[in-house]
Amino acid sequence: MLPPRAKKLPLSLLVFAICSLGLSLETFAGDAYKWSVQYLIDNSRTIFGRPQKVSPRHNRGLAISPDGKYLYAGYHHSFNNSGEVRRIRTDVPDFDRATEALLPGVLGKAITTDDKGRVYICDRAGIYVYDATLEHKMVRIPATACEGVATAREGGQLALYGTDREDGTLSRWLLQESGADVTAATLSGFEGSGVIKVPGAYDLRGMKIDAKGNFWMCDLKGNKVFRMSHNGKDVKSVAVPVPIDVAIDGERVFVTRSTERAISVLDTEMNVIGSLNVPWEELELTPFGNSHNGALGGIVVVPGKGFFVANEAGETANQRSTYGRIDEHSDFVNGKLYRDIFEDDNEPILRATEVETAP
Numbered sequence: 001m002l003p004p005r006a007k008k009l010p011l012s013l014l015v016f017a018i019c020s021l022g023l024s025l026e027t028f029a030g031d032a033y034k035w036s037v038q039y040l041i042d043n044s045r046t047i048f049g050r051p052q053k054v055s056p057r058h059n060r061g062l063a064i065s066p067d068g069k070y071l072y073a074g075y076h077h078s079f080n081n082s083g084e085v086r087r088i089r090t091d092v093p094d095f096d097r098a099t100e101a102l103l104p105g106v107l108g109k110a111i112t113t114d115d116k117g118r119v120y121i122c123d124r125a126g127i128y129v130y131d132a133t134l135e136h137k138m139v140r141i142p143a144t145a146c147e148g149v150a151t152a153r154e155g156g157q158l159a160l161y162g163t164d165r166e167d168g169t170l171s172r173w174l175l176q177e178s179g180a181d182v183t184a185a186t187l188s189g190f191e192g193s194g195v196i197k198v199p200g201a202y203d204l205r206g207m208k209i210d211a212k213g214n215f216w217m218c219d220l221k222g223n224k225v226f227r228m229s230h231n232g233k234d235v236k237s238v239a240v241p242v243p244i245d246v247a248i249d250g251e252r253v254f255v256t257r258s259t260e261r262a263i264s265v266l267d268t269e270m271n272v273i274g275s276l277n278v279p280w281e282e283l284e285l286t287p288f289g290n291s292h293n294g295a296l297g298g299i300v301v302v303p304g305k306g307f308f309v310a311n312e313a314g315e316t317a318n319q320r321s322t323y324g325r326i327d328e329h330s331d332f333v334n335g336k337l338y339r340d341i342f343e344d345d346n347e348p349i350l351r352a353t354e355v356e357t358a359p
Helices: 011-020 025-031
Strands: 033-041 057-064 070-077 084-089 099-104 111-113 119-123 126-130 137-142 146-154 157-164 169-178 181-187 195-197 204-209 215-219 224-228 235-239 245-249 252-256 262-267 272-277 295-302 306-312 331-333 336-338 346-354
Touching: 033 070, 057 119, 057 306, 057 346, 070 111, 070 119, 070 295, 070 346, 111 146, 119 146, 126 146, 137 181, 146 215, 157 204, 169 204, 204 245, 215 245, 252 295, 262 295
Parallel strands: 057 111, 057 295, 146 204, 245 295
Antiparallel strands: 033 346, 057 070, 070 084, 084 099, 111 119, 119 126, 126 137, 146 157, 157 169, 169 181, 169 195, 204 215, 215 224, 224 235, 245 252, 252 262, 262 272, 295 306, 306 346, 331 336
16 A cells, blocks of 8 residues: 655645744754755856866856756856856756856846746846856946846737846836847836835845735845835735745745855745754855855746755865766765865755645
8 A cells, every 4th residue: 555645735734834843944944945956156167168166156046947857056156256147957967067157257145037038137237138058248238336137928919127236226127029039128107207216215226026916025125025016006024034035836925045155935925934953964065165255146946846045155065076077186084975175065055845734
């Protein structure tokens, strides 16, 4: 006889059960996911002719393709003091082979995709639109200090939204499409100007749009997460320390807490219901990162299955690495194989896979 199939319980029921048993939500939240390293920068390897010993670094921006097969990772430290964006396969465990494209010269502090797979990259004073392969630049949309970006199909038209970290505004552009390309962008909406001030916002960063059209925005220095209705009339906020990006999966809202290196879990009514902590020791990563500058940044969900999160300035523990390819830098220590015996690897992208809960 087969054992009963595990099933997922509603979030509200799980929270009630945990509180009734006297368990902490923080413990529950951490135990609800299996963590792994999806991708990192293997310092001993060369990708597309570029050695990785000192760059790229500072992976903050993160997006996922509509089919979930690719990640887009933005690094704001690369060659010539510029950034780069990588297209990474999610089904290939080898970091070299998973890296399918590298776009130099863009910061990528925030990235998103649209329903056709096009990629939107926030750079200095602008948002660049590329095709899914990062080979064809379609258009550059002028912006000021945009570090949060999202797209939505509204009444058949494609809209782009962007936060501004300097003036606390949200902008809306209607995009003109021609075949597979985006050819133009026009500020539109929010009573005509295409720009709305978010009341009380100080330092807006990452954003997402939920199924009801609400805008969720992180205010890093303001230590708040905002939820604003689609028409901009209803604005609410909740206190969250150093929030930098947000992702939404059904009833759950995940907020990365930058240099606190943790993730707050909210419900859609803006109640903080738990916290997720990365099992650093289990993953053989240092919790503080390179020079104690480690952070959790960009986050994207795979609906109902889990999420990916960028560990900006993260690194492997003890100046060694158990990740990457076996090469001349690999050796055994006390019977344990280290892929890099003399130096650490950097900028891990973490994957948290949802664990089913038995009734």
